[in-house]
Structures are given as structure tokens and as C-alpha cells.
Amino acid sequence: MEDKTTAAAGPDWAEEVRAGAGALRRSGAGGRAPLDRAAWKELAGLGVAGLCLPERHGGRGAGAVDTARGLEALSAGYGDTGTAFAVAAHLLAGAVPLRDFGGAAGPLASLLPGVASGDVILANAMTEEASGSDIGAITTTAVRDGDSYVIDGDKSFVSNAPIAHVVVVYAVTDPDGGPFRTSAFAVPADTPGLTVGPAHPKSGLKGCPSAAVGLRGCRVPASLRIGFEGQGAALFQHAMAWERACLPAVLLGMMDAQVRDAAEHARRRHRFGRPLAEFQAVSHRVVDLHQRAEAARLMLHRACAALDRGEDDAVWRASSAKLAVTEAALENSVQALRLYGAAGLLEGGGPLRDLLDALHGPVFSGTSDIQREIIARGLGL
Template sequence: MDFDPSPEQRQRAASIRTAAGGLPRPERGTPAGRDLWEAAGKIGVTGLCLPADCGGGGLGALDTALALEAFRAGGADTGHSFGIAAHLLACGTVLAEHAHEPVRAELLRGLAAGTTIAANAMTEDEAGSDLSRLATTAVADGDSYVLNGVKSFVSNGPLADVVVTYAVTSPEAGYLGLSVFAVRTGSPGFRAGPALDKAGLAGCAAARVEFAGCRVPRSHLIGSEGQGSAIFQGSMAWERACLPAIYLGAMQEQLDQCLAHCRQRRQFGRRIGDFQAVAHRLATMRRRLESSRLLLYRACWLIDRDSPGAGEAVALAKVAVTEAAIANGVDAARLSGAQGYLAGAGVGSHLQDAVPLHIFSGTTDIQQEIIARGMGL
């Protein structure tokens, strides 16, 4: 395995990182607006892994992860980066691989440009990790399907133009009775609730969405009836591998800030970085970052090669990034002292943004189960 990024990968990452540094951040506590989405689209971030013939970058999983990491490391807001990753990985990959023409091309062109915002609607109040408990239904009626149900924690929900959602079309088939639909948010019977008041990731608005007799054209069925579970698992492989890359970028920014602080801050007549306890904490933060980075790159590399071991590698990488991001967030707060506890300092927001890693895209407990099964348990 070659651990050295290619000149093309380095150049792409440097270009995205520089461009991200020029983007304004959303006001603290507010989601990114359409202006920021379109600005991200102009530098290619909203279309990284979408097909080139639809305006996307045509990138594989590893190149997508490298680009998302660079985008966040360059200074893009973590919540906005999260929203873009969800738009790309949970929605864009599904449309690219399974939607039917001409709907596929029309939607993907907008997604790639950042002018069409996508949201993934799978989770329900009684169905998080257990997809067999989905209550949302889709009933065929002539040239349409009629959807009824409520989805929760829909990232990008308040802004979305299209929602990729999962509904039961064959109740008797259980887990194999799910189907996928691309629902335009202007459709009669669709309603997005107000943005949820979250503890972190404020740059990504999330909401509950409701389908109440929502009529969706048959042309907007993604794939075939009953393919929902397989389609979802495919999109989750992309999301679980590539989305945590934004946290690699956040941890790099965090480590750089901590190093600068520890070189400048003086106590007892010395820089605090000269104290062994402080220096070793910084070394541990870097070790966590570098080890989780290598696991994530390896997982993406295996996805690009369609390796049978990719699923377990993705689970290992997601757990590693999760634990590193949270632990580094705690250490950064300790290194910053009382100053870091101030809302405007940014130290606390790193930790608040990292905690949901334990939950989204498959909980840490689910990832641990995947790892355990991979060991034959």
C-alpha cells in the first residue's frame, strides 16, 4: 500500500483547503444558508463523488474523504461540512447509482452545483438502528405512490429541495419490503418542521419531516420495489467511511490551535508546552489523529477496490475517529483552561460537534457488533 498521496491528490486538497479558508462561517448557532451551499458548490465540494457527466467530480471514496478533510481543515464550519457530506454520501450516491433517467441527471446536476440541497430521511422515532420497525408506508396508486409517515432527525431537512426517503411497500416482506423514493419538498402532502435545537453541529439544520398523503411519481422510485435495504447499506458504506473525514480536518485544526496556545502561554516563567504533562498530552492528541486517519484512509481504499473486508474496516475507522475526536476535544479543553470554556473560543464547540459521532451513520455499538462479527464472534 502506498501511504503517500499522489501529486494530484495533494493539489486537489490544497486547492480546496485554500478555498474553504475564504468562505464565511455561519453566525454562531445558526445553520448555513443557501449562499454558503452555492459557494461550496463553486469549489466542487457539493459534487465530489457525483458522476462527471452530471457536473460532479467523479471521485472515489478515498479522494472524497481527502477532499472533505481538507474542506474542514481549511476552516469550513463543521456543521456545514456535515450537511454537505450527508447530501453527497447518503443522497447523491443513492441517486447516482440507482435513480432512473431523466430524474437522475436532473437532480444530480443540481446537487453537484450546490443549487439543489438533498436530505436523507430514514430515521423514525421508533426506528433508528432497527430498520425493520419503519412505519412510513408507500402505496402504489396509478402512476404514483402515496406516502404517509414521519421521519425524525433529517439533516438539511429545513433547506432541502429533495428528500431521499425510505418507506414500506411490502409489509409482509419485513426488512426486504423497503423501497426508496426521491421526494421533491414542494410536493403536496410534504411538510418539514422547524429546525431542531441541537447541542452541536449548528451549521447543519435538522428537522422532522412529514408525509401526509404525499403523492410521488413512479419515476421518482429509486431502483426497484424492495431494494431499499440494499440501497441503504450501500450508501451507509460511503457515509460511514467518508463523513468522519471532516472530523480529521477538525482535529487537525484543533491540534494546530492547541500547539500555538501552548507555545505562547506562559506559567511559572515557562511556556506551558515545556511542561512534560502538557507536551505528552499534545503527543497523545496527535497519535489519536494520525492512527484514526490511517484507519479511515484504509477503509476508503478498500471501498474503492470493492474489497470484501471493507465493511469491517469502515466500522473500525468510524469507531477510531469517534473516540479520537471526543478524547481530543476533552484534552483541548484541559489545555485551554478557563479561557477555552468561553463560548467564543471554539474549544467547546469542537467537543459538542464530536459527540454525535457516537450516534449518526450507525451507532458506535452497531459498529462494535460489526467488528465482533468480523472476528468470528
């Protein structure tokens, strides 16, 4: 496994991402929902499609902390949490396995320059209708046939599937292999037998297109297996640690905007001849928005630092960060909407859009209760 790069992106770099994403939004290039390949390529020009990839492949060489900061800046600048979520899924569930398990050379490594440049969009296909996030219960199979594998099965809720060039697919290669029963494959989206269903009509995170993926007799060269046969579960857990630690940063960008906009609303809006900000019930609610966001950010950065340093508790700290940020984002979205009254309920408005986006947080990358189970084990319970 290749060591993670940890080059510092630095505050100036993160601000460049924020400013560049904001410029795209103001130019009219941003805000396409759902995201398409043209908009993806524009975002990739900011360097975000290869944040955590090595510089030799055209990436930024960022570790987990700086990857999270870059994703937060993208979310805040672009103004669409779903779009930033799509980039995060591409990086953390797609690029991280290729980077750390794909080898230094060969067909998998050759994908990385395109991943960083925006020419190759990645999707992650693990979840199935009956098994959810339990990789030990998936039923998709990959049967070895000479120098290829033949993959059959169905995947649900595949983020980026409608626009992906390559799908990271998890499948059973040894039904009796216990913890080594699954393997992972980088399957080109144009492989015969791979089909992408209609885009899901989601309530939130609409900037990230998702769909079901079907695989019927998909013949994939063995050279596109990621890591060793039977390494799928370990590979998935490694990717999930990165995803749970870094991906919630897109919600931090949303929460920062909520605090800023709520404070401005409280200063501007008047009731009974006074600004709302002069009513303690309002000003204290804005303070609570700020406090929850800042506390969640600290927990996320702590988890990312644990990943960068290779600490033994990195996995459960990633779950702790995911739990803290997603639950804080949901609570902040409810409280921010209350500040706006009836105006906050208007369809397409910021408060309601944020709430619909935040509702996905306690579900994606493993539910909040799954994270609590992981944290409990980490605490020795």
C-alpha cells in the first residue's frame, strides 16, 4: 500500500478554491443540478478532483486534513452541497482505493492522471438493496475466467453513476472466504453488460446524480482488480475511514453559510420596530448555530489528523466526526429555518434546501446508529 501524501494545502490554497468556486457560481457555470460532465470539468480546473492524489499524477498531494479543508471551501464557494458531495464521493470512495491499493504502475495507476484532471469521474458501487452498507452481505459475484472476471449483480444508490467513466464495484470472489470473500474492481462504465438506471429523484443533495447500476455478465480484466483477491472488505473499510472523516466537510461549508446568512437576516429584518438581532431568543439561536458548527469542525479535523498520522483510533474517530458533523448540520438546518419563519419554507429557498440536504447526512456512509456502534467499540464498550 502506498503511503498517503500529506503536502499542506494551506489556508491560501483553500481560499483559492473558495474564490474559484464562487467565481464559477457567479458566472452561471455553477448551479447545474444534477451535475454533468461539463460542469465537472470546470470544477476540476480548481484542483479539487485530485485533492488527495499524489502530485506526480497531477493531484494536490493533500492529506486528510487538507482534503477536508478543500472540500469545505468548495462547498462554501460553489454554494451547492450536492455538487461538493459528488466530488467528495469521487475522491474518497473512488480515488483513495485506487491510490492506496492500485499499485505504483499498471492500468489502475494509469487512471489517476485522468481522475485528477477531471477526465475520469469515479463512482462507488458497494451498496445493494438487501444488504445496505454491510459488505459482508453483498450478493454481487465476480467469477474468475482465465485472465478475466465475470461480474453479475445489482447495486443501488451509486453516487455519480449517471456521469461516471469508471465504477468501483465490490463483488464476492470466494463465497466461503469469510472476511476475505469480497474483492474490488475498477469497471469502465462502457463495459458490455453494465447498465445505469434512471437518476434517482432525490429530495436533497441534488447536485450529486445517483442511480442504480446493473451488471450482467460484465467481463473485466484481472488487471483491473483493485488490490489482492479477497481484499475487498479491508479496502472498503479503508476508504470508509477517509470518507467518514473528510466527506462531512461539505456540510461544514453549508453550516458556515447558514451562520453568515442567519446573522445578516437577524440584522436586516425588523419586528416591533427593532432588528431581530436585538431579541435574545434570535441572537442566541444564531450563536448556537455557530457553536455547533465550530465544535463539529474541530472533531472532523481531529479525525483527519488521526488518519494522517496513522493513529490506531483513526477508524472510530472518523465515525465520531461523521456523527458529529451530520447531526449538527441537521439540527442547524432546522434551527436556521425557524429563524426565517414562513419565508424559510419556500421551495427552492436556502433554508429549506439546506434542510433537505442535511437530511441525507445521518444516512450516507453508514447511518448515525452504525457510527455509534463503531464508536462504542472504539471506547471498549
